Amino acid sequence: MRMHKWILILIVLVCSLYCKQITYADSPDKNYAPDQLIVRFRTKDNREHINTQEKNQILSSLGGASVKHNFKLVPGLTLVKLPANLAVEEALAIFKNTNEILYGEHEENNKGD
Numbered sequence: 685m686r687m688h689k690w691i692l693i694l695i696v697l698v699c700s701l702y703c704k705q706i707t708y709a710d711s712p713d714k715n716y717a718p719d720q721l722i723v724r725f726r727t728k729d730n731r732e733h734i735n736t737q738e739k740n741q742i743l744s745s746l747g748g749a750s751v752k753h754n755f756k757l758v759p760g761l762t763l764v765k766l767p768a769n770l771a772v773e774e775a776l777a778i779f780k781n782t783n784e785i786l787y788g789e790h791e792e793n794n795k796g797d
Contacts, residue, residue, distance in 0.1 A: 716790035
């Protein structure tokens, strides 16, 4: 009976270490969606907001991203879908140097939460 207890403890220990290793290997610092960004567009010079078609034109010229969702609470705030050939960090660097975009940030991935 005592031997079974130690075997069970050993199995639990190995499983817990293995699960932690998988979690960290999959995404140690990447708790965000791999193909989406939150982007805030500037207003036009006449203080009008950039519409979805204009946003898509801007995004298309920057590598082929597209508008997935426009948020209503914050003007210009947009969920952007990245193409498969454009990495999140690469897109952030491009957006950072684009006049029509105020900022871009990672879209949190809450699937495991």
